Amino acid sequence: MRVFVVETDGAGGMIHYAYQLCGALAEAGAEVTLVTSRHYELGRLPHTFAVEPRLRLWPNIEAAPHPAGRLRTTLRHLGHRVRRGWRAVRFALEWQRLTRYLLRQRPDVVQFAIIRFPFQEVFLRRLRRAGLYLAQVCHEYEFREARHPLIRNLTARWARRVYPSFAAVFLHSEADRQRFLGLYPVASERTHLIPHGNEFLFPRLVDPGGDLRARYGLPSSLPVALFFGGLRPSKGIPDLLEAFALVRAEVDAHLVVAGYPTYDLEGAALEAKARHLGIADRVTVDARYLALEEVGPLLRTATVAVLPYRSATASGALQVAYAFGRPVVATTVGGLSEAVDDGITGLLVPPADPPALARALIKLLADPDEAKRMGAAARAAAEAQYSWDPIAATILGVYRRERSR
Template sequence: MRSGEKRQDPLRIAIIEPEAAGGLAHFSFQLAGGLTECGAKVDLLAAKGHELADEPRDFEMHEVLRLWNKFETVPKGGAARRLRSIVRPIRRLRRGIRYYFEWLILTRRIIALKPDVVFFPTVRFPSVYWFARMMKRRGIRLTQVCHEFQNREKTGASLLSRWMRQRIYETFDPIFFLAESAKSEFEERFGCREATRLIPHGPQMLFKATDADARDVERYFGLERGARLVLFFGVLRPSKGVSDLVDAWPLVDAEPKPVLLVAGHPAKTFDLSGLERQIEERADGSRIVLRHEYIPNSLVGPLLSRAEVVVFPYRTAAASGALSAAQSLGRPVVVTSVGGLAECVGDGETGLVVPAGSAEELARAITRLLDDPESAERMGRQGQLIAVKERSWKMVARRVLDALEA
């Protein structure tokens, strides 16, 4: 197709999503819907047991990847956790072999579909570079929504790993980012400036809530009826600053005293035992509840809506699907001034922004919203308006298609 010439047939797009649950799976599902609404023909190639498989949709969904559950139940006892860490190398080897063969089958499936464009998932393992090359050689254009391009939980990588990661990013054209700061950081590290594009994070439209659901939330999490609730929600990672929030909690000065609920599945790099000890040390009236598990979709909307304030005390970040979900449901938020978080929250307009790592500033912001519920609700409503109206999935998809058709 010549430059400036409008294509007549719909763009055929394949989206690879190896995760069966969680924020990335939700993002890919809703992006596929937006692209379809804008006229593209979309195939979503997903993991077996995808939690949205029964949701209504206008695109094709193929559950083809037989991988593993990212949100496995975490053992409660210390001995069970130690045993799990001992067998982890064997499990990683088995999973690595399975990952290779699943990607080989997937690549052949994609080549048979003959799409115009393939959306690659987040690059967890640089070895997928070889499969990207196979697709590229068949004339398939590759692109990606880059949620993350670095491991924020550990440093260091082999020369081969860095080389493959560089090469795979060079195969994407264009490559989309959800925050200007992430885009700039990527360009600084990998170059590829001519290929980078900026799009907003679409709203989380899968979660709904009604007033009748509030009691279900209280029963599930063991909360007192009508208790004031401040919430941290999302995967527990070292980079998300949960310990900073626990340190800040005794400094929150609001009446009636609220409860802090930390709810989310711990990543393998997260020190869950350390957090449990930290909470025990703060147990003298500070009212902290920890639920280290994957929260069912049916409870996410009611949980977020039940919270008076949702807090994102991250130490580093590119973007946040949990923040998008909170804003989409009109919740007042406190975020730290890192990465894309501050780009999505207007300080004093759609939430409050504080420096990362400051327990005092975090506590002060939480207290401010709790003490002024009218202003807090106004900020929440304004954030919801921007998330739903100005960052709609149709608008996100239109920007993506404009870049692909340019």
């Protein structure tokens, strides 16, 4: 079976997921081609599948400038709108090229990921009418970062026309499956559950060893809470800072926030909030995209990983933490409450509740033995419950059944 996996991001969590899934699909017997951006960051890693880095898109990981002053801020907002409009045009042109390419290749299955723009429905419809079998691994189905309610609502209405194009949609939790079915006119029998696969890609990388305590200036004995990933409003990082102000009153610990800044949230704003809360001496903000080899040292720095999300579906960061044997404190949003075995692999708290988040962090930061116990359970879960092999078997099983009808 020839399976083409389309992932427009060339760097970051989405391409890490696609790389590992493609490897598992290939190991399961599929002939796999990953179609991605020319900015593909994993080209130096071993591959058991073909890669076509043919999409001429912008780098999906890039620093967002945050100029000071009202005029500069206004110009920045205007520039962002112009840039997004131009990128939509560029994206459409690339999807036109992609559509022609897929029609020439005619694989048995074309598997997509996140829908970036609603107009993609035009190209999906063309592919479907040409007889191609289309599927999606649905990482995200809501436009949670949209800044204006009107834009969010209009985009959601357009999206209702997109998802019926897929013969199969794979979601990462039952909670997300039920919400997805409530939002979009897709027959339930077209939806299928797969867990978010583990992230053993990172422990297998050659890295300098050790941790990042020297870089961050942390004492070797100080427990560390770690947030890592994209800095976005939906991630609840301000809630984490408020919670950590409560933690500091009980435990001498340090908080590291590491990840790339976005248009909506920058490192300087988080540092300013830490100063306002009086915890700047115990908070390190490393606002940049970390190289692949830095992820291991970063996780080894941590006592506990924390996901204070206000809104989410699944989390690659959670699986990275599990892969390094770190317990996770997470909020009960989306599929996180299914991925964290409360009291076993980590602790669950309500979203937007800094006191509850603080209590959970204190429990693990003040008890390193408990943190290690949960971390070992997290690692075991990553190996047993989140292996890519059964995920690939489930996906290919769906494709074989559906295509044989």
